[in-house]
Amino acid sequence: MTTFPSISLTAEAFEPGALVTTFCAGRDETGAVASFVGLARAEQGQARILELEAYPGFTDAAIAQFAEQAKARFDLHDYRIVHRIGRIKPGEAIVFVATAAGHRRAAFEACDFLMDYLKSRAPFWKKEHGPDGERWIEPTARDRTDAERWD
Amino acid sequence: MARVLLFGRLADQAGWRDRSVDASSLAALRAALAADDPDLAEALVGPGVQVAVDKAIVRGEASLAAATEVAFLPPMSGG
Numbered sequence: 001m002t003t004f005p006s007i008s009l010t011a012e013a014f015e016p017g018a019l020v021t022t023f024c025a026g027r028d029e030t031g032a033v034a035s036f037v038g039l040a041r042a043e044q045g046q047a048r049i050l051e052l053e054a055y056p057g058f059t060d061a062a063i064a065q066f067a068e069q070a071k072a073r074f075d076l077h078d079y080r081i082v083h084r085i086g087r088i089k090p091g092e093a094i095v096f097v098a099t100a101a102g103h104r105r106a107a108f109e110a111c112d113f114l115m116d117y118l119k120s121r122a123p124f125w126k127k128e129h130g131p132d133g134e135r136w137i138e139p140t141a142r143d144r145t146d147a148e149r150w151d
Numbered sequence: 152m153a154r155v156l157l158f159g160r161l162a163d164q165a166g167w168r169d170r171s172v173d174a175s176s177l178a179a180l181r182a183a184l185a186a187d188d189p190d191l192a193e194a195l196v197g198p199g200v201q202v203a204v205d206k207a208i209v210r211g212e213a214s215l216a217a218a219t220e221v222a223f224l225p226p227m228s229g230g
Binding site for chain 2: 038052053055057058061083094095118119120121122123124125126127136137138143
């Protein structure tokens with residue numbers, strides 16, 4: 001799927017360091033790159049496997065639309081978003097966001113802004129498989145208020 | 152024939168996630184699904200469930216051409 005080259009949904013584990021290296025390469029006007037990596041938590045054994053479902057062609061389009069707004073709002077040079085889908089084990093990376101800007105403040109803030117969106121509003125469906133079976137998860141109140149602080 | 156996609160808990164409830172249904176409108180599609188599984192049809196109009204036709208959210212009624220993709224999206228959790 002190459003419709004949105006800055007956005008990847010992948011069922012394969014990824015290596016965040018390699019993504020940062022690639023993202024930083026070949027820039028001579030970018031003064032700041034900020035990145036964030038979200039990892040799957042074990043929740044003291046309550047969550048053995050996290051399962052994330054996306055709607056390919058819809059989920060990536062929605063993320064792209066939001067990311068382009070972020071790019072304009074923070075005057076970003078570039079961004080990169082990689083999101084896992086499928087079954088994810090504790091300790092594995094779920095999400096990677098990198099932002100490039102002229103100066104650090106914009107890069108940090110845009111990264112934070114994109115993560116609040118991805119955690120609360122992006123079109124994913126999340127299921128936790130634990131010792132007592134499986135359950136679908138809805139966004140927490142905290143996720144919503146984190147996202148609303150940018151409105 | 153419309154291609155119907157279910158996501159999240161809706162797919163678990165139905166026991167399927169991808170099915171072809173002969174319907175020329177969203178209302179006809181809902182009726183066809185209700186004839187087969189009334190509980191599912193009820194869940195599809197439940198709180199927070201959105202409908203996407205060819206990957207664009209629609210509200211209310213929509214006519215369905217051949218090979219249209221209709222997706223039922225329960226409340227999104229974020230990643």
